[in-house]
Amino acid sequence: MKFIVSSTYLLKQLQVLGGVINSSNTLPILDNFLFDIDNSKLTVSASDLETTMSSVLDIESDSTGSVAIPARLLLDTLKTFPEQPLTFVIEDNNTVEISSNHGKYALAYADGNEFPKAVALEDPSSTTIAGNILATAISKTIFAAGNDDLRPVMSGVFFQFSTDNLTFVATDAHKLVKYTREDVSASQVAEFIMPKKPLTLLKGILSASDEEVTIEYNDSNAKFTFENTVLICRLIDGKYPNYEAVIPKENPNKLSIERSQFLSSVKRVSIFSNKTTHQIRLKIAGAELNISAEDIDYSNKAEERLTCDYQGDDMQIGFNSRFLTEMLNNLNANDVQLEMSMPNRAGILTPIDGLDEGEHVTMLVMPVMLNA
Numbered sequence: 001m002k003f004i005v006s007s008t009y010l011l012k013q014l015q016v017l018g019g020v021i022n023s024s025n026t027l028p029i030l031d032n033f034l035f036d037i038d039n040s041k042l043t044v045s046a047s048d049l050e051t052t053m054s055s056v057l058d059i060e061s062d063s064t065g066s067v068a069i070p071a072r073l074l075l076d077t078l079k080t081f082p083e084q085p086l087t088f089v090i091e092d093n094n095t096v097e098i099s100s101n102h103g104k105y106a107l108a109y110a111d112g113n114e115f116p117k118a119v120a121l122e123d124p125s126s127t128t129i130a131g132n133i134l135a136t137a138i139s140k141t142i143f144a145a146g147n148d149d150l151r152p153v154m155s156g157v158f159f160q161f162s163t164d165n166l167t168f169v170a171t172d173a174h175k176l177v178k179y180t181r182e183d184v185s186a187s188q189v190a191e192f193i194m195p196k197k198p199l200t201l202l203k204g205i206l207s208a209s210d211e212e213v214t215i216e217y218n219d220s221n222a223k224f225t226f227e228n229t230v231l232i233c234r235l236i237d238g239k240y241p242n243y244e245a246v247i248p249k250e251n252p253n254k255l256s257i258e259r260s261q262f263l264s265s266v267k268r269v270s271i272f273s274n275k276t277t278h279q280i281r282l283k284i285a286g287a288e289l290n291i292s293a294e295d296i297d298y299s300n301k302a303e304e305r306l307t308c309d310y311q312g313d314d315m316q317i318g319f320n321s322r323f324l325t326e327m328l329n330n331l332n333a334n335d336v337q338l339e340m341s342m343p344n345r346a347g348i349l350t351p352i353d354g355l356d357e358g359e360h361v362t363m364l365v366m367p368v369m370l371n372a
Contacts, residue, residue, distance in 0.1 A: 001090040003037055003061035007100070010086070011078040013044060013055045014071075016229075019201045020046040020053045021071050027116075032068035034115040037061055045118070046071065051198045051233040052118040066112025069096055073107055118232050121223050124216035127161055127186040131209035131226055137168045138203040140179045140361060143326055145196055146172030153238040156193040159217075161186035165358075169243050175323045176243060176346075176364040177330075183358030192217055193236040198224075202231065247364055248346055251339035253312025255284055256352060259336045262289075263328040265304045269293045270321030272302035279368050280321045285314040293321070317343045318370040324349075327363045343367060 014033060025031055025048065034054075036043040039062055045054035067090055077098070087099040090109065098105045138157065146154040151173075160167040165182045202224060206213065213226040217235070224231045270280055273293035283290040289308045294301040317340060328336065333351030340347045349363040 001037060001061075001063040001065045001067075002088065003042060003059045003063060004085050004087050005042065005057065005059045006083065007078060007081040007086050008083045010057065011075070011081075013057055014075055014078065016201075016205055017044060017046040017053050017055060018071055018075055019204070020048055020051055020197075022048045029068055029110060029114045029116070031071060032110055032115070033071050033074065034066060034068050034112055036066040036112065038064050045115070047116055047118070048197075049116060050195065051201070051231065052116075053198075053201065053229065053231040054118070055230075056228045063090075065090070066115075067096065068110040068112050068115050070107060070109075077105060118230075119221050119234075121216055121218055121221050121232070124218045124223065125186075125188055125190055126214060126216045127166070127190075128212050128214050129166065129184050131206035131211045131213050133181060133184060134213050134215075135203050135206040135209070137166070137179050137181065138199045139207070140330060141168045141170040141177045142196060142199055142203070143170075143330055144172060144175050144177040144363075145170040148172070152236055153193055153240055156195045156236045157199055158193050158240040158243075159191065161188075161190045163188070169240070171241070171243060171364075174320065174366050175327065176246065177327075178243065178247075178360075178362045178364075180360040181358055182360070183356070190217060191240070192219075192222060193238065193240055194222060195233060195236055198231055198233040205229070246346065247348065247362065248341050251341045251348055253284075253315060253340045254310070255289065255312075255338045255340070256309040256335060257289065257306065257338070259328055259331060259333050259351075261306060262336065263325065265291050265306055266321055266324050266328065269302045269304055270325070272300045273321055277368060278321045279318050279370075280324070281316060281318050281370055283316045284308070284310050284312075286310065312340070315340065315343060316370060317347065318368040319347065319365055320368055323365050327365060331361065331363070343370065 034045040042057045042059045084101050089097045095106045096109050141157050158169040165180050166184050168179045170177050211226045216223040269291050274295045280293045289306045292303040331351045333354035335352040337350050338347050346364045346366050
């Protein structure tokens with residue numbers, strides 16, 4: 001078997017697929033890329049058993065067959081080449097010989113038949129969405145997903161499709177993000193929980209793409225198809241918590257403020273907060289917001305005053321500054337609104353501007369109890 005391919009074209013595709021491969025695999029075959037040659041088409045796949053991703057590349061060849069080539073070795077080699085055609089010859093003695101303009105490199109390969117086959121989705125439902133919209137939905141929510149192995153359902157992003165809109169939700173019980181698109185809908189109602197790893201891969205590939213992505217899904221797997229790439233992953237099993245129940249409905253106290261100013265202030269003041277709780281205190285009265293933090297163990301404290309637009313009763317509420325910072329960082333708005341009811345109820349953070357037509361973001365942050 002023999003084929004010729006551009007070095008930079010191959011590297012670009014393999015770097016994307018390489019994100020699937022774990023640094024330590026239980027099955028040695030998973031340290032490889034599967035190369036499946038079918039005349040002028042080369043399908044390269046990578047898998048960690050949970051997620052399998054493959055891309056179709058154009059090559060010069062009149063061979064057919066499949067081999068598994070060590071991923072790390074191949075990527076490290078390709079990174080060093082300037083743009084040029086590379087000739088791959090698959091020898092019978094279990095080595096692949098790569099010829100460049102200046103040299104020859106031989107690496108051992110494994111039998112392609114040992115590579116795990118991707119799951120075929122039986123009887124899937126399907127939805128189509130623009131790549132950049134999906135990437136935005138992922139990046140707006142994924143940071144809020146949990147890392148708790150004991151609660152796997154909360155370690156992913158909840159996809160909720162209906163004939164009116166698509167909703168994406170993530171929460172770790174301290175913070176929650178709900179992202180809705182009313183300008184996109186599905187043909188039927190569906191719900192499933194996507195793990196973080198495949199979502200991170202999709203976000204990276206699709207962030208600047210307006211290609212249509214077809215999402216097919218059943219009870220156990222989801223498949224994303226776009227351009228020359230297919231990603232199939234196992235869904236997280238279980239029932240997602242009723243997130244609507246934790247979003248407070250009546251929030252009479254409304255604070256509007258410039259996002260960047262609020263974010264800078266929270267970041268600065270939080271340097272002086274307790275290193276375990278990261279607690280900051282918001283004290284709001286009239287048109288003044290007072291942000292303070294104190295670390296009693298080290299006699300560190302800081303306080304800043306900002307002007308804001310506030311309707312509501314004077315109040316004091318405590319937040320974990322890391323959660324607040326993360327949320328403010330993930331909004332593209334100039335101005336944001338923080339709605340609150342009581343110091344022991346969640347605050348709701350929403351952007352006032354910067355949203356597309358049909359786009360809605362609701363962020364919820366749980367308060368921390370203030371010491372008097």
